[in-house]
Amino acid sequence: MHWATGLLLFLATVIGMEGFAYVAHRWVMHGVGWFLHASHHRPRHGNWEWNDLYAVIFAVPSFALIFGGLQLGWWPGFVWIGYGIAAYGAIYFGFHDVIVHKRLNHRYLPKSAYMKRIIQAHRLHHVVETKRGTVSFGFLWAPKPEDLKAELKRRDRAGVRAPVERSETPAA
Template identity: 80%
Template sequence: MSFWAALSLFLLTVALMEGFAYVMHRWVMHGPGWFLHESHHRPRTGNWELNDLYAAIFAVPSFVMILGGVQLGWWPGFTWVGAGIAAYGAIYFGFHDVIVHRRLPSRYLPKSAYMKRIVQAHRLHHVVETREGNVSFGFLIAPKPEDLKAELKRRGRAGVRKSVGADD
């Protein structure tokens, strides 16, 4: 496989993973997979949450494709698709776990309009504690925060967590 074909396949996979992540987050994690994902919408009490199992689940196809493409004689493109999945996972980990949820210490503060937008969109996703009524299921592509706030308001703020110190 040529360098350019491999690079194109890798980059295409990284790009398509955002759509896959949206679908999985919207209709699996907030659907039948809520039993794992619910832990991510609650305060974490330790270093780990049940939702972390999704990282292991999504790593399996990546690992299998890389192994197949490199060691098992499969079509070489599988190596680059598997690497693209792994790269999206690394990007997601950096944005989601390090920058947004601060699961690892970091001094990073979003300064660009893009970074501020994805961080705020994800935080608006987390103001809803229930599996229904959420907004913003993608991660690297996020709607405008103003649109998300308007949508939450339109839905009557169902499932929105009360502010810290708010009176009942």
């Protein structure tokens, strides 16, 4: 397979994975797979949460396609598709786990309008702690935060997390 064709397959896969991720997040993770994803909508204690198993689950097709294409004589395009799935996973990890949820320490502050919008949209997704009623299921594309806030208000803020109690006593 010509490298340019492979590169097009790779890019199409990365872009297509956003659609797949939206569907999986909205109808699987917030549906039958809530038993794993619920841990992600609660405060995390420790380094891991049950939701992290989704990374393993979604890595299996990537690994299988790369392995099959390289070692089992499958169509060479499967290698590029597998790489595209893996690249989306890496982008997802960097954005979602590192930048938004700060699972690795960093001092990054978003400056671009895009990064501010996507981070705010994801935080608005997390104000709802229940299986239903949340907004914004994409990871690399999201509606305007104003639209998401309006939708939460329209739903009468059903499932929205109660404010965290803060201590009024000053630190010594």
